Amino acid sequence: MEVQQGQFVEVRGRPWLVESVDDTQPDLTTLRLSCIADDAQGEQIEVLWDAEIGTRIMQDDTWAQVGRGAPDSPEVLAAYLRAIRWKSATAADRNLLRANQGAGDCGHAQGDPRQRGPRGSTREGQPSLNESI
Secondary structure (H helix, E strand, O other): OOOOOOOEEEEOOEEEEEEEEEOOOOOOOEEEEEEOOHHHOOOEEEEEOOOOOOOEEOOOOHHHHOOOOOOOOHHHHHHHHHHHHHHHHHHHOOOOOOOOOOOOOOHHHHOOHHHOOOOOOOEOOEOOOOOOO
16 A cells, blocks of 8 residues: 555654655655654654655544444433433432441441540440540
């Protein structure tokens, strides 16, 4: 496949934009490239395309893939909309969904700080350090 101006290529492990192609010599195609990677954006080099190792023309046209394939089923779309609605509702009203204060293995002492010891633990039948004997 022949490289053309405006294509994206991968050379030396980075993506590049082909700015110009000089193919006046049949076996030595010279490319002028501009780097499009974030860490070297705008860097320019000239390479001999046929002499470089590991080159490829990038055919990743993601915009061509948009809309291909079937749309989501009504059930999937409805589930997505319910999730968005619940996220909005819980963000607006903090008390809508709350964990039960008495849930878990901590028993009755979890909800009332007066019933907890200094580290929040009490045992049935044993007074905490806050209580008098």
